[in-house]
Amino acid sequence: MAEPTIPTINFKEKAEELLPQGASFESCLTCGLCSSGCPASGIENMDPRKFIRMAMLGMDEELSSSKWIWACTQCKRCQHVCPMSIDISQLVFLARSNWPQEKKPAGIVRSCQLIQSTDSTSAMGLPPEDFVFVVNDVLEEVRELQPKFKNLEAPMDKKGAHFFVNQNSREPMSEPDEMVPLWKIFDIVGADWTYSSKAWAAENFCMFSGNEKAWFEVIRKRVDAVNKLGCEVWLNTECGHSYYTMWNGINRFGMEVDFKLESLVTYYARWIREGKLPVNSDWNRKNIKFTVQDPCMIVRKAYGDSIAEDMRFVTKALVGEENFIDMQPNRSANYCCGGGGGFLQAGMTEHRRTYGKRKFDQIAATGAAYVLTPCHNCHSQMEDIGHHYGGSYGVVHFWTLICLSLGVLGENERTYLGPDLLECI
């Protein structure tokens, strides 16, 4: 069979359709702020400014087949710093969708196929019955072994619950005990919540694979599941792109939904402010230093700085104000870690680590011992580049530190703690 070829896109024409007036290629001043601020600059001999210049010059064949579109994480930092607000990520999405399925990075395509393969919408293909089994199994064990939580609950398909809680597949699939701290937090604040046996999963690689139809299908399943249970809030847990793909997808596809989309981070902050989550930093006697990674998908690309402020409020409450060091740049100006856009699944390890060097430098400059982030892709990428570039920092979930501060972190829930943090328990 002949090798599939990549069709050529007329980028200039498409840009006129896609980009709002005043943000077209024509308004590009070629100043280079985009490229200067892009960690993917130089990979595959491409950068955002070059991408635009080539499109303006009609170099459509070269652009249509450039592998760089898989190294761009669509983090939108280029648009953020552009005085003309030109959105290059939309064109990257277009280019991705234009590649024949067989040519796209197999890992991203496979993740999207797995999401479509079950009613779970799980990128690891975990079917609903297995998810239900794992949740109940872990719950039973916690009730038995942790007397404080002998009445702990992890409701499943509870109609009319306030929160419909999603779950990244990594936990039920490979580290089920990591689900427990979140359940404990819900228990402590008295949240009315439920998992759903269907469409419970968080991840959505269909968007990253440039498969718009599949992206829509995944979102439709999730919207249906929330509507079916009649929940008021779809609560996105510590996962970045799940929020963006749902929120952006609902708007993009013009879907009607009558629930709110919210992020767990804002609830952490709210519950701490309301005194429902009585965390403090007394445990951090050794003044262990922490920094925060702002996931692009919920900060720059969605909520903006308000959620970044919540993250900082929560972090300072947990570790002590004096033990928090901000990365530079941060909030909406933060760099993508290099794990976004499906990069972790794309099999382009060398490029991904080159991209991640910027993040590694940012973390190293803080001198922090730990990075907190509410995003699984950020989490994995920062761990990987830490090992690769010889860093000595750890990466932890918020739920882990919250439970540590509250003195309720079970023995099996300490995977991401280094010896220094373990000593504080």
Added chain:
Amino acid sequence: MIEEARHFTAELAVIGSGLAGFAASIFALNRNIKTAQIGNTGAIAYTTGYLDLLGSLAPDYAASIEDPWQGLELLRSSYPEHPLCRIPQTDIHTAFEQFTGFLGECGISYSSPGKTNARVLTPAGTLKPTLCMPATMQIGTTAFSRQEPCVIIDFKGLKGFSSSQIAANLKDQWPELRNTTIEFPDMSLGEIYPEVMARALEVPETREKLAKILVGAAGETKIIGLPAILGMHSPDLVRKEMEQLTGLEIFEIPTMPPSVPGIRLREMFEQLFPQKGITLIPQQKVDKLKIEQDGARLFLSDSFGPITVDAKSVILATGRFLSGGLEASIDGITEPLLNLPVTQPGSREEWYREKYTDRRGHEINKAGIEVDASFRPLDNNGAPYSNNLFAAGVILAHQDWIRGRCGAGVAIATAYKAVEEVEKYLS
């Protein structure tokens, strides 16, 4: 999907995120005025970091001005419509002091406004007059004036900054100047950017590696000049540490845009203003502005949805064509937010002179809006558009800030004056 609309209130809404907008917010902060600042990222990331008050005089902009204060006096007689002529010199001085003082307190030290202009280095290897400069650049000026031996260093892969060009252009004026090229540690991917180098130098390990290379490159010379790459967030600290590690005196020279000194300012403002209580929405343009007798409402939206801001007063610091404060079309130049009348040449034929590089500049560059003595924009009848609307920065008519080397002067001084008037209005 159920969404909550976002709404903010303030005593003052500053529209614009350039130098004038940020300066206005600083002055408002100093006067305890509750402020919201809104506006798409301006050209602030393009600045050299130098703050010019007045470097050259209309009409021919021939000689470089040594004493900007005396220059302002001359301007009063030669071009009294210039916005800087409407502000007392003591106020201009205070404005520069407050502005540079604020920057210093926030971690980017600047020289204080002095009696004369300094002659500072440009990336082309020319000299220009300026009033205040970042502390990281000061040694270059003193080394030049004392004619001390110095090496300018550039980097492989860095475009727009050539040490040999700088040395060649300054050869006659600075015979003790040499130049060399080195490689930046651990940066192998083709073109490299000052921003990336600056961020890498925030990491102690990179500083140590670069220090070793710099010592070799300096040889017997004790003063070196680098492109502006000495850290992004804490340049004074990075420079001090590099000096300690190398035993050399080190200074920065601005680079072509996108330049680090501009990004430093932008990121510092964006981080510190919210901490100081300013509502800052720096990435969005205001779509609509409604001015009424007792207040104003701003309409805008970001990716998350609509935002409204209610304010008692407004400062328009929307800049010129690049940032959208003025718009040019086949029919002429307009002000898009309120359709304020724009003073401009009678026809398009008069916009430009024959030669682009004509020393006298072009008429279009003096186009802008008119204000009264209180910096309130005027309507078609020459009366204030509203008692609660003020304007600052290069949107104002009768100045060619590039030729006059007075961009920061116009931005900072008029922002100071506008905020003073806002305070009077609010009380």
